[in-house]
Amino acid sequence: MWAAWGVPVVVVGALALLFVSLIVYLWLPLRAVAIPIKGRHMVVTGGSSGIGLEIAKLAAAEGARVSLVARDERKLADAKNVVTEYCRQQVKGGGAPAQVNTYSADVKNFGSVNAAIEAAVSDSGVIGVLVLSHGISVVSRFEDQTVQDFDHVIDTNLKGNIHTIKAALPHIKASNGAPASISMFSSQAGQVGVYGYAAYSASKFALRGLAECLQQELIDRNIRLSLVYPPDTMTPGYVEDQKTMPELTAKLSGSSKAMDSMSVARATLAGLKAGNFHIYCNLEGFALSLLCSGMGPQPSLWKAMAEVLIMGVLRVVALFIQRDWYAVILQSKPKEAQAKKTH
Numbered sequence: 001m002w003a004a005w006g007v008p009v010v011v012v013g014a015l016a017l018l019f020v021s022l023i024v025y026l027w028l029p030l031r032a033v034a035i036p037i038k039g040r041h042m043v044v045t046g047g048s049s050g051i052g053l054e055i056a057k058l059a060a061a062e063g064a065r066v067s068l069v070a071r072d073e074r075k076l077a078d079a080k081n082v083v084t085e086y087c088r089q090q091v092k093g094g095g096a097p098a099q100v101n102t103y104s105a106d107v108k109n110f111g112s113v114n115a116a117i118e119a120a121v122s123d124s125g126v127i128g129v130l131v132l133s134h135g136i137s138v139v140s141r142f143e144d145q146t147v148q149d150f151d152h153v154i155d156t157n158l159k160g161n162i163h164t165i166k167a168a169l170p171h172i173k174a175s176n177g178a179p180a181s182i183s184m185f186s187s188q189a190g191q192v193g194v195y196g197y198a199a200y201s202a203s204k205f206a207l208r209g210l211a212e213c214l215q216q217e218l219i220d221r222n223i224r225l226s227l228v229y230p231p232d233t234m235t236p237g238y239v240e241d242q243k244t245m246p247e248l249t250a251k252l253s254g255s256s257k258a259m260d261s262m263s264v265a266r267a268t269l270a271g272l273k274a275g276n277f278h279i280y281c282n283l284e285g286f287a288l289s290l291l292c293s294g295m296g297p298q299p300s301l302w303k304a305m306a307e308v309l310i311m312g313v314l315r316v317v318a319l320f321i322q323r324d325w326y327a328v329i330l331q332s333k334p335k336e337a338q339a340k341k342t343h
């Protein structure tokens with residue numbers, strides 16, 4: 001009896017051990033690291049609304065000095081009040097009050113965002129964490145978008161990140177010693193293309209290339225890059241998008257219901273504090289991130305193992321989903337054409 005089971009058990013055990021050792025060996029160069037936020041200066045672009053605002057609230061309540069950057073001064077002033085009030089409620093018994101400043105700037109314009117960063121650094125010191133949560137979307141078919149629409153999306157979502165990082169990097173490097181973080185907001189639409197998101201997806205996929213290169217260039221300075229991939233999230237921005245998005249976009253992306261912005265903010269903050277390269281927000285996001293792990297870095301040992309073991313199966317699931325999506329698209333097309341003919 002034992003002899004019959006003994007051999008397979010030993011073989012499987014040895015293979016498992018070999019597998020674990022191999023992954024540990026491959027994983028060694030980019031270990032996970034804890035990034036503290038208490039007592040540090042965090043700059044949040046897009047911090048006046050949606051997910052960025054929730055992150056600012058959480059970080060301020062944990063004792064970070066928070067600088068919010070966005071264009072609209074009134075939204076910024078309201079956001080400052082919201083953060084201050086949130087901290088008053090959270091930090092019971094007269095803890096330290098929120099330290100929050102606001103800076104009006106347009107990330108599309110390097111001079112504008114550079115001035116905001118310089119002012120924030122002079123008010124609150126070197127930057128420990130940079131959260132790039134600004135972003136816009138124009139959701140419609142490629143043929144219905146103008147070249148100016150594309151410029152607006154790419155200039156905000158891609159070049160806005162480049163401009164802000166260019167301005168902030170010298171001040172992040174100056175935080176010498178303690179690990180620092182640069183976290184960019186991609187999207188699930190930055191992992192898979194979805195009907196209607198051509199400009200948006202192009203800008204969000206691009207952030208991944210930026211982050212993978214920057215991580216290699218900044219690892220020796222102890223700066224960790226993170227990419228956040230939220231699903232649809234209930235924010236003022238998304239509510240606007242929903243009013244005009246093509247029916248097909250809503251159908252294809254509507255498999256799961258939208259998350260709330262506080263849950264996405266909590267996932268983001270936990271992920272960036274753990275120095276994760278990919279930050280996902282729910283189980284579906286975890287699956288999508290495993291599937292799309294590609295050739296990027298992976299500081300988490302157990303996630304590296306999960307990628308190796310589960311990616312193939314997820315690819316099968318993904319092919320089924322694509323099959324459904326294309327079926328829905330092709331079914332709806334003749335209807336659209338007929339509708340046009342009747343006019």
Ligand SMILES: NC(=O)C1=CN([C@@H]2O[C@H](COP(=O)(O)OP(=O)(O)OC[C@H]3O[C@@H](n4cnc5c(N)ncnc54)[C@H](OP(=O)(O)O)[C@@H]3O)[C@@H](O)[C@H]2O)C=CC1
Binds near residue numbers: 069105187233235236
């Ligand atoms: N909500 C969602 O469904 C999802 C969102 N995301 C991404 O997450 C991030 C946050 O999204 P969400 O919370 O919905 O955003 P919101 O639309 O609610 O807020 C966007 C923020 O960015 C600021 N902003 C926009 N353009 C500029 C600019 N040119 N210069 C400076 N600031 C700017 C806005 O302020 P102001 O207008 O005053 O400048 C505002 O503070 C974005 O990058 C978005 O693409 C990813 C996946 C899903």
Ligand SMILES: CCCCCCCCCCCCCCCC(=O)[C@@H](N)CO
Binds near residue numbers: 187192237253284291
């Ligand atoms: C095997 C793995 C299965 C996983 C299935 C994943 C399905 C992905 C659907 C993508 C939806 C796109 C959301 C865009 C959100 C966004 O960025 C906008 N709301 C911004 O306005």
